Amino acid sequence: MTLEHFFQCPYCWGTISMILDASASQTYIEDCETCCNPIQLTIHFENNNLTAFEAINIEQ
Template identity: 40%
Template sequence: MNALESVSQRCPYCGERIELLIDTSEGAQTYVEDCQVCCQPMVISAWLTEEDDLNVTVFTENDAY
């Protein structure tokens, strides 16, 4: 698996498809990134399974906490 993985997700605010670059060398991570379309802050959670499959979930700030 490459250190940077590109994944396609939908923005939880505007619903548009966006591309995210995830640094898989960081392990499990949660961070905030603005949507490239509507500029709303999305909370992104990414982790690798035991089989090294990348899982990514995207939430609004209110849904994540």
């Protein structure tokens, strides 16, 4: 199952849309589509429901 999720970039505050795979919780790094800065994403699912989503900047 996939889910579309919207959040704000922690650098430029632009709105980002992502398609999330509800089959597994995960932590990974992805660049902002607008400003290209790296964002650490932490995503948790329980029973195919999004229970936690965190997008933090990576101080470089």
